Amino acid sequence: MPPVSAAHPPMVGLLDRRLLFVTGKGGVGKTTVAAGLALYAAEHGRRTLVCEVDAKGDVADYFETGPTNFTAREVFPSLWAMSMDTEASLREYLKLSLRVPVVGRIGPLAKAFDFVATAAPGVREILTVGKFCYEVREHHYDLVVVDASATGHIVGQLAAPQAINDLVKVGLIRSQTDWILDILSDAQITGLVIVTTPEEMPVNETIELAGRVATETSVELAAVIVNRVLPELFGRSEEKVFNELCRSPVSAELEKLVGDDPTPVLDAARLAVTLRRTRAEHLERLRHGIDPAVPMMYLPFLFTRLHGLRTLRQVARSLGEELAH
Amino acid sequence: MAKRGSPAPVARRTSLDGLLASKEIVVACGPGGVGKTTTAAAAAAMAAARLGGKVLVLTVDPARRLADALGLEGIGNTERRVPDATFVEAGVKPMGELWAAMLDTKESWDSLIRLHAPDARTREEILSNPLYRNISGRFVQSHDYIAMERLFEIHSDGNYDLIVVDTPPTRNALDFLDAPERMAEFFSSRLLRWLIVPYRSRLVNLASKPFYQIADRILGTQFLEDVAQFFILFQSMYDGFVERARAVHRLMADRRTSFIVVSTLEAVPLREAEFFAQALADRRLHLGAIVLNKVLPDYLRDPQGAALAVKLRDRADELAEALAPEVRSGDASQVRRVLAEVGRSYLDYRVVAQREAEQQAELATVPEALVSVPYFETDVYDLAGLLRLGAQLWGP
Numbered sequence: 001m002p003p004v005s006a007a008h009p010p011m012v013g014l015l016d017r018r019l020l021f022v023t024g025k026g027g028v029g030k031t032t033v034a035a036g037l038a039l040y041a042a043e044h045g046r047r048t049l050v051c052e053v054d055a056k057g058d059v060a061d062y063f064e065t066g067p068t069n070f071t072a073r074e075v076f077p078s079l080w081a082m083s084m085d086t087e088a089s090l091r092e093y094l095k096l097s098l099r100v101p102v103v104g105r106i107g108p109l110a111k112a113f114d115f116v117a118t119a120a121p122g123v124r125e126i127l128t129v130g131k132f133c134y135e136v137r138e139h140h141y142d143l144v145v146v147d148a149s150a151t152g153h154i155v156g157q158l159a160a161p162q163a164i165n166d167l168v169k170v171g172l173i174r175s176q177t178d179w180i181l182d183i184l185s186d187a188q189i190t191g192l193v194i195v196t197t198p199e200e201m202p203v204n205e206t207i208e209l210a211g212r213v214a215t216e217t218s219v220e221l222a223a224v225i226v227n228r229v230l231p232e233l234f235g236r237s238e239e240k241v242f243n244e245l246c247r248s249p250v251s252a253e254l255e256k257l258v259g260d261d262p263t264p265v266l267d268a269a270r271l272a273v274t275l276r277r278t279r280a281e282h283l284e285r286l287r288h289g290i291d292p293a294v295p296m297m298y299l300p301f302l303f304t305r306l307h308g309l310r311t312l313r314q315v316a317r318s319l320g321e322e323l324a325h
Numbered sequence: 326m327a328k329r330g331s332p333a334p335v336a337r338r339t340s341l342d343g344l345l346a347s348k349e350i351v352v353a354c355g356p357g358g359v360g361k362t363t364t365a366a367a368a369a370a371m372a373a374a375r376l377g378g379k380v381l382v383l384t385v386d387p388a389r390r391l392a393d394a395l396g397l398e399g400i401g402n403t404e405r406r407v408p409d410a411t412f413v414e415a416g417v418k419p420m421g422e423l424w425a426a427m428l429d430t431k432e433s434w435d436s437l438i439r440l441h442a443p444d445a446r447t448r449e450e451i452l453s454n455p456l457y458r459n460i461s462g463r464f465v466q467s468h469d470y471i472a473m474e475r476l477f478e479i480h481s482d483g484n485y486d487l488i489v490v491d492t493p494p495t496r497n498a499l500d501f502l503d504a505p506e507r508m509a510e511f512f513s514s515r516l517l518r519w520l521i522v523p524y525r526s527r528l529v530n531l532a533s534k535p536f537y538q539i540a541d542r543i544l545g546t547q548f549l550e551d552v553a554q555f556f557i558l559f560q561s562m563y564d565g566f567v568e569r570a571r572a573v574h575r576l577m578a579d580r581r582t583s584f585i586v587v588s589t590l591e592a593v594p595l596r597e598a599e600f601f602a603q604a605l606a607d608r609r610l611h612l613g614a615i616v617l618n619k620v621l622p623d624y625l626r627d628p629q630g631a632a633l634a635v636k637l638r639d640r641a642d643e644l645a646e647a648l649a650p651e652v653r654s655g656d657a658s659q660v661r662r663v664l665a666e667v668g669r670s671y672l673d674y675r676v677v678a679q680r681e682a683e684q685q686a687e688l689a690t691v692p693e694a695l696v697s698v699p700y701f702e703t704d705v706y707d708l709a710g711l712l713r714l715g716a717q718l719w720g721p
Contacts, residue, residue, distance in 0.1 A: 026357020027594055058593065150357060200704045201388050202358065231673075233666050241655035241663045250651045257647055258636050264624035265634050268674055269667040271622065271700070278703055303673035305680055307592055 011293060014223050014323060015041050017191045019136045019183065021146045021219065023154040023209070024195030025202045029227040032307065033195045033299070034147035035062040036315030040323070042079035043316065046142040049135060052083045053128060053148050053157075059083070062312045080141070089127040125160030130176060133183040136190075151194070151205045158184065158192070158217040184219050191222025196286065198226055198279035207289035221294050225319075226283065228301040230276040233269060242269065297322035338694035340720035341585070344613045345372040345487060349581040350480060351613065354492045356597040360618040361587045362387050363705050363714065364698075365491035366395065368585075370423055370708060371715030374412065377420035378486030383476060385428045385493045390706035395425040402429045402436075402475070407708070415709035424485070428493070433471045441565035447558055456555040469493060470504035470570075477573045502608060506574055583613035586692075590617055590681035595688075602692065614694035616718065617685065621700055625678035630671060637668030 014020070020037065024030035031052070038050035049072055052059045060068050060083075063075040070088035072080040132144050149157050156163075161177040161184065184190050192213055196206040206224060213221055234242060244250050246266050254262050290296065299318045304311055345351060345368060353365040362384055369382035381404060384397070392398055396405050404426040412419045435452060442448035451457050469492075476490050559566075576582060584605055588598035598615065605612045624630060637644065645661035652660055688695070698717045705714050 027359060027589075027591070031593075056597075200390075200706075204388060231670075233670055234663055237655060238659050238663050238666075241652055241659050242667070244652050244654055245648075245660075245663065245667075250648060253648055253651050254644070257644055258633055260629055260633050262633055262637075264627050264630040265637065265667060265671045267622070268625055268630070268671045272670045272674060274703070275700070303676045305676070 011295065012188055012191070012222070014191065014193070014295070015044075015046070015143065017187075017189055017222060018142065019132055019144045019146070019190040020193055020222065021148040021154065021158065021191075022193045022195060023148045023151055024227075025151050025205045028195050028197045028202050029299075030150070030195045031056075031058045031147050032062070032312070032315055033193070033225055033227060033319075034145050035059050035312055036319050037193070038079055038143075038145040039076065039312055040316040040319050041143050041145070042076055045078065047078050047080075048143045048145060049080045049082065049141040050145045051081070051132065051147065053146060054084075054150075057083075059147060062307065062309065064309050084128050084131065086124045086127045089131045093127065093130070122156075122160045122163045125157045126164050126177070126180070129157060129160060129184070130180055133180045136183055137179065151209045154192075154209070155212050155216050158213070158219050162218070181218065184217075187220040187222075190219055192217075192219050193223045193225060194221065195225045195227055197228045198230075198283040198286070200282060203282045203286045203289070206286060210290055210294070221291075223295045223297060224286070224290055225297045225299060225322075226286065227299045229283070229298045230272070230279055230301050232276055233273055239273070242273075246270070297325075338614075338720075339696055341368055341614055341616070341694065341696055341718040342371075342375070342720045344583055344585070344694065345489075346376055348487065348583045348613070349485075350476065350488050350490065350576070350579075350583070352476075352490045352492060352577075352582065352584045353587055353616075354584055355587040355601055356594040359587050359589045359594050359598075362491045363391065363711070364585075364587045364616055364618065364718070365489050366391065366425075367705070367711045367714040368718055369425075369487070369489040370407075370711040371719055372487055372489070373407075373421045373423035374417050374419045374712060374715070375719065376487075379422045379424065379484065380487045380489070381424040381426065381479065381485045382489045382491070383426050383428060383479065384491045385472065387427070387491075388704075388706065390704075391711075392427070394707040394711075397425055397427050402426060402432050404479075411708050415707070415712055417712055421486070426479075428472055428475060430471050433475050437471070437474060438562070441562035441569075443561045447561055451555075451558050454555050454558065456551060470507075473504055473573050473577065474569070477569075477576050480576060502577070502604060502610070506570070578608075578610055580611070583611045585614045585616055586612065587616045587618060589619045590684050592684070595684055599688065612692045614696055615688070615692050617695070617697040619700045620685075620697040621674065621678040621681060625671070625675050626682060631675055634668040634671035634675070637664045638672070639668075641665035641668070 015037075022030055022034035022037065024033070035050060035058075038048045041048045050059055051072075052068065057067050059081055060066060060075075063079075063081060065073075065075045065081070068075075068081045068083045070082060070085040070092075072082040075081045132146055135141060135144050148154055161180045165174065165177050165181075194206050194209060196202040210221055210224070213219060245254060251262065251266070287296065297319070299315060299322070302311060302314055304314070351365075351368065353361050353368070355361055365384060366382050366387070369380050372378075373380040382395070384395075387395070387397060389398075394411070395407055396411075404424050407423040407425055409419060412423075438451050438457075439448060442451060472490070472493055476488065479485070480488060586598050586602050586605070588594045602612055602615065641661045641664040644664055645657045648664075649657035649660050655663075685695075685697070696718055698714065701710075701714065703710075705711060
């Protein structure tokens with residue numbers, strides 16, 4: 001695993017922040033990493049909330065628990081899970097700040113809300129981001145980990161308070177955006193984590209997103225986490241030995257010694273070496289494309305069965321090792 | 326190479342050639358990060374190469390190298406032909422023509438407004454409205470709708486024998502399937518009228534009063550007026566839009582259109598893909614095939630291979646000693662490490678290969694075709710690569 005360069009100016013430690021948005025291209029393991037970070041923090045005594053924004057129920061699966069909803073539920077000691085529901089968020093917001101009795105009018109309100117949210121982009125986003133900032137402001141948890149939208153939508157989400165500021169001149173929402181922006185732009189509190197894999201498109205999107213986050217939002221990029229890093233089988237000189245093993249006369253000798261054709265096993269090793277090499281090139285590109293001040297962490301590819309708490313514990317352990325660097 | 330481990334379904338096809346030869350529109354959909362764009366491009370390239378006719382691949386967000394290879398860099402909505410010379414470089418003489426176009430959401434929305442706006446003044450007012458700019462640029466579902474709308478437009482021109490479409494990454498797989506319907510609903514909604522009427526007449530309609538009380542306090546009157554202004558303008562295009570959205574929906578459900586769901590055998594994407602296949606069935610849309618990318622090779626599940634890998638790992642010491650005299654490029658300790666590592670690696674990958682084979686066998690939805698594509702050792706970034714991938718989608 002590549003060492004983390006030591007020459008960085010000091011940055012706020014990832015888990016010393018209080019609000020982490022975890023994003024990544026679809027399929028890179030964004031939810032796994034978000035849940036892993038939350039588990040690690042909870043195991044280290046921090047009261048942690050993990051929230052899924054695009055509810056697919058994956059977080060619940062990781063903790064081997066039933067579906068989550070807008071009301072946070074303790075799924076593990078010190079760890080609460082919830083899923084975002086913008087309509088519920090609106091209702092909570094109205095209850096807290098307007099004291100509007102909405103209970104009796106949920107039906108029409110839901111419809112109207114859907115409509116306004118559709119008409120005014122940013123309303124949905126601000127109800128999402130606002131909820132997390134509220135939890136942070138009220139100190140309900142030590143850490144809020146958001147399994148946020150994928151790379152394509154995260155900038156819109158994080159930039160929504162600013163966009164609303166530009167579009168909505170007066171009204172309650174407008175007055176709310178100021179304190180939300182304060183929390184988002186405070187690097188001591190808030191950070192964005194981009195999860196990627198060492199493959200072409202995820203690396204491209206990560207580099208592009210890092211640039212957009214810097215120019216279009218006030219949120220600091222707190223870390224890039226590279227998931228599914230394949231193990232290196234051998235170094236350069238050992239690879240020569242391997243090449244010889246694959247050819248006669250050594251391959252014939254090996255076959256004699258083990259009493260069976262070793263081709264499938266050698267082919268598999270060849271595949272593993274090639275995959276690792278292709279990915280190493282993308283990793284190199286990623287390192288060049290990201291500001292060296294941003295910590296980069298590496299999580300190994302897990303050769304395991306289906307995901308669940310068992311997988312999650314391994315992810316949390318690997319994250320812990322990387323955070324200790 | 327397909328159907329391994331599966332319970333031998335009756336006459337399930339394992340290639341896409343039949344589908345590509347008989348449909349006019351093939352829509353590639355499924356979860357993100359599984360090679361949807363590449364699969365769509367490979368299918369189109371192969372169809373152009375082997376079947377002939379004019380084939381268009383309409384893509385959303387290709388990797389830069391792939392876009393370069395297709396000559397798509399910076400051309401927005403314009404359809405471009407991939408030169409025959411590019412095929413020749415890839416060692417293929419194509420039977421037909423391959424065309425490519427990218428989807429530019431903003432540009433497509435603008436041209437839609439130009440199409441439906443009743444007069445020049447309305448058109449300009451809409452195009453310069455801040456809310457419109459916000460909606461066309463950022464509004465997520467607008468992306469889904471416009472992809473289908475653009476497909477409809479190209480198909481209506483009748484210039485292509487086959488159009489292969491790559492769908493935008495959606496928050497929810499269903500968004501783009503339902504987008505035309507929702508767009509029609511949106512414009513015919515009673516709420517839209519509620520929203521517009523009071524500002525038009527300055528008389529607050531009783532029915533909408535509670536809504537306004539809340540909306541006013543949250544959003545402010547000015548913003549609501551902006552919203553209303555925008556919808557008043559949009560209202561003038563109501564008929565055109567609704568009719569169009571319905572036509573787009575009809576085209577999706579037409580027998581000439583088929584969907585392929587692309588996935589890998591990893592748990593999360595596969596579950597999403599199954600959900601998607603079910604959604605297609607619920608909407609009576611045609612699921613032509615499931616394409617499984619990045620499938621690990623069969624030899625990883627070979628029981629003898631496993632036994633041998635264990636031997637290499639556990640008896641590396643004695644094997645290395647016996648082999649070392651034959652090996653010129655390293656000593657016994659290096660040979661031992663290599664043997665042990667080769668054995669360990671095989672057993673690692675075997676766990677994944679077995680899990681994935683099981684997942685494939687359990688695939689609940691049985692489409693007409695289930696196509697599996699092996700793990701490519703290098704990325705696909707040129708036409709030769711697309712054709713190599715395409716060959717895996719093709720029958721023998």
